[in-house]
Amino acid sequence: MRQFSVELDELHEKVLQMGGYVESAIHRSVRALVDREPELARQVMRDEARINQMEIEVDNLTTRMFALRQPMAKDLRFLTAAMKINTDLERMGDLAVNIAQRAISLVNQPQVKPLIDIPRMAQLVESMLLRCLDAFVKGDADEATSVLTADDEVDSLRDSVYQELVAYMQSEPTTVPAAIDLMFVARNLERIADHATNIAEDVVFLVKGVDVRHHAIEVRDA
Amino acid sequence: MRQFSVELDELHEKVLQMGGYVESAIHRSVRALVDREPELARQVMRDEARINQMEIEVDNLTTRMFALRQPMAKDLRFLTAAMKINTDLERMGDLAVNIAQRAISLVNQPQVKPLIDIPRMAQLVESMLLRCLDAFVKGDADEATSVLTADDEVDSLRDSVYQELVAYMQSEPTTVPAAIDLMFVARNLERIADHATNIAEDVVFLVKGVDVRHHAIEVRDA
Numbered sequence: 001m002r003q004f005s006v007e008l009d010e011l012h013e014k015v016l017q018m019g020g021y022v023e024s025a026i027h028r029s030v031r032a033l034v035d036r037e038p039e040l041a042r043q044v045m046r047d048e049a050r051i052n053q054m055e056i057e058v059d060n061l062t063t064r065m066f067a068l069r070q071p072m073a074k075d076l077r078f079l080t081a082a083m084k085i086n087t088d089l090e091r092m093g094d095l096a097v098n099i100a101q102r103a104i105s106l107v108n109q110p111q112v113k114p115l116i117d118i119p120r121m122a123q124l125v126e127s128m129l130l131r132c133l134d135a136f137v138k139g140d141a142d143e144a145t146s147v148l149t150a151d152d153e154v155d156s157l158r159d160s161v162y163q164e165l166v167a168y169m170q171s172e173p174t175t176v177p178a179a180i181d182l183m184f185v186a187r188n189l190e191r192i193a194d195h196a197t198n199i200a201e202d203v204v205f206l207v208k209g210v211d212v213r214h215h216a217i218e219v220r221d222a
Numbered sequence: 223m224r225q226f227s228v229e230l231d232e233l234h235e236k237v238l239q240m241g242g243y244v245e246s247a248i249h250r251s252v253r254a255l256v257d258r259e260p261e262l263a264r265q266v267m268r269d270e271a272r273i274n275q276m277e278i279e280v281d282n283l284t285t286r287m288f289a290l291r292q293p294m295a296k297d298l299r300f301l302t303a304a305m306k307i308n309t310d311l312e313r314m315g316d317l318a319v320n321i322a323q324r325a326i327s328l329v330n331q332p333q334v335k336p337l338i339d340i341p342r343m344a345q346l347v348e349s350m351l352l353r354c355l356d357a358f359v360k361g362d363a364d365e366a367t368s369v370l371t372a373d374d375e376v377d378s379l380r381d382s383v384y385q386e387l388v389a390y391m392q393s394e395p396t397t398v399p400a401a402i403d404l405m406f407v408a409r410n411l412e413r414i415a416d417h418a419t420n421i422a423e424d425v426v427f428l429v430k431g432v433d434v435r436h437h438a439i440e441v442r443d444a
Contacts, residue, residue, distance in 0.1 A: 059302075066288050067298050076289050080281075080305075087309060166402065170395040176388055183402065184409075 004069055011061055011082050012137060015089070018054040019133040021047065022089050023126055025096035026192060030122040033103040033185060034115050041100035051093035058086040074206075081206040085136065088195040092129070095188045095195075102181040102188075109178040112168055118182065121157045121189045124150060128196035132203060141207040147200035154193040161186040226291055233283055233304050234359060237311070240276040241355040243269065244311050245348055247318035248414060252344040255325035255407060256337050263322035273315035280308040296428075303428040307358065310417040314351070317410045317417075324403040324410075331400040334390055340404065343379045343411045346372055350418035354425060363429040369422035376415040383408040 025044050032041035062083045065071065071079055128147050135144035165179040247266050254263035284305045287293065293301055350369050357366035387401040 063298060063302055066302075067292070067294060070289070070292055072289060076285060080285055080288075083302075083305065084309065087306065162402075166398055169391060169398045173392040173395055176391045176398075180384075180388065180402075180405065187406075187409075 004065075004071075004075070007061070007065055007069075008075070008078065011058070011065070011079075014054065014058050014061065015082055015085055016133060016137060018051060018058065018086070018089050019129065021051050021054065022092045022096065023129050025051065025093055026099075026122065026126055026129070029096045029099035029103060030119060030185075030189075032100055033106060034119055036103075036107050036111075038104045038107050041103040044100040045097055048093055048097050051090060055086055055090040058082065062086070074209075077206050077209065081136070081202040084202050085199050088198050092192050092195045095192050098188050099185050102185050106178055106181050109181075110174075112175045112178045112182060113164070115182075117157050117161045117164075118185060118189070121154055121161070121186065121193075124154050124157070125189050125193045125196065128154075128193055128200075132196050132199040135200065135203045136206070139203075139207050141204050144200040144203035144207070147196055151193050151197045154190055158186045158190045226287075226293075226297070229283070229287055229291075230297070230300065233280070233287070233301075236276065236280050236283065237304055237307055238355060238359060240273060240280065240308070240311050241351065243273050243276065244314045244318065245351050247273065247315055248321075248344065248348055248351070251318045251321035251325060252341060252411075254322055255328060256341055258325075258329050258333075260326045260329050263325040266322040267319055270315055270319050273312060277308055277312040280304065284308070296431075299428050299431065303358070303424040306424050307421050310420050314414050314417045317414050320410050321407050324407050328400055328403050331403075332396075334397045334400045334404060335386070337404075339379050339383045339386075340407060340411070343376055343383070343408065343415075346376050346379070347411050347415045347418065350376075350415055350422075354418050354421040357422065357425045358428070361425075361429050363426050366422040366425035366429070369418055373415050373419045376412055380408045380412045 025047060028040050029044045031037065032039075032044065062079055065079055069075075128150050131143055131150075132147045134140070135147070162183060165183050168175045169179045247269060250262050251266045254260065254266065284301050287301055291297075350372050353365055353372075354369045356362070357369070384405060387405050390397045391401045
């Protein structure tokens with residue numbers, strides 16, 4: 001039987017690899033939108049299968065490790081965190097596909113407005129994802145905590161995107177379908193940020209044994 | 223040490239109790255919307271704490287069972303399923319809160335249109351939730367599979383809600399903010415249905431040892 005630490009390394013690596021795929025899906029979906037490049041969007045849709053496959057592999061590996069080892073304390077928290085992070089990453093991949101679909105829909109419509117806030121949201125969200133994965137690898141609770149505050153910035157950008165789009169729709173009804181697509185893109189980016197926040201919370205729990213979800217304070221065995 | 227089967231019963235019961243809270247949150251949030259009753263919506267928002275608390279309890283119980291037992295085969299799948307279902311239920315609770323917030327926002331705006339499709343979506347979604355939880359308790363893969371087909375019906379209702387709302391926004395720009403709220407309500411209901419679908423897939427896997435996510439076919443040890 002291989003050493004548990006070897007399996008842990010493999011799990012780390014798989015989660016990071018999946019995170020890389022997801023990050024590139026987010027990046028490409030927003031590029032497809034901004035540059036009006038449907039081929040990039042279609043690539044995101046094709047690459048989803050790879051993310052889904054990784055989700056199943058990570059689940060299988062984690063489940064096997066739960067079953068064959070008797071992980072305790074921190075190892076147990078690590079496996080639980082990996083399982084949750086896996087689910088969040090897969091959902092982020094789905095959301096990137098949603099953005100890609102909106103990008104394709106938007107290519108066939110006149111441009112509502114130059115896109116400024118949406119690319120800024122995307123940049124923030126990608127940096128949140130990279131940081132929470134980095135925090136996961138390094139076991140760095142401070143870096144994970146920094147992701148939680150970035151989420152507020154994403155929410156406020158989304159608010160300004162909404163207000164602006166409502167004004168466009170009201171003054172020029174022909175922009176309604178395209179503005180709705182953009183509104184859902186902003187919403188999807190906000191939700192990707194929420195998943196990054198979930199991951200960051202899981203990392204804090206993993207490192208400190210403190211559950212920061214829903215502001216619950218509960219100290220576990222270290 | 224208590225019997226494993228006693229703990230399994232406790233876990234079953236907690237998941238069902240949480241499902242009951244979530245079902246009532248969905249029901250009330252849509253009633254608040256249809257009857258323009260902000261107090262009902264505020265109740266949904268207050269009750270969220272209880273769902274969040276249940277999520278933590280179920281997670282703690284599952285993690286403890288993973289750690290102290292060495293669950294194999296079906297028990298292992300049951301624990302994994304319970305952990306995933308727990309996450310899905312908590313997200314459904316969040317989505318009901320989102321609907322409640324839209325309901326409050328809509329009370330302060332003139333009514334766009336009589337609501338017909340949205341209550342129908344809600345009814346379908348609630349029935350999906352009840353059925354997937356029932357399938358979980360009974361270990362009934364057929365019932366779980368029936369939830370997967372209901373999801374298509376929800377999607378098609380959402381499409382007709384969208385089309386109708388776009389028409390309203392274009393012909394009467396003052397309806398834009400309220401129509402957007404309704405569009406997000408439809409989207410939230412669709413996402414609740416997606417979570418019910420996730421649960422149904424987990425139940426199929428639990429019962430049959432076959433992973434039906436992403437159309438993966440993989441047979442495990444029974």
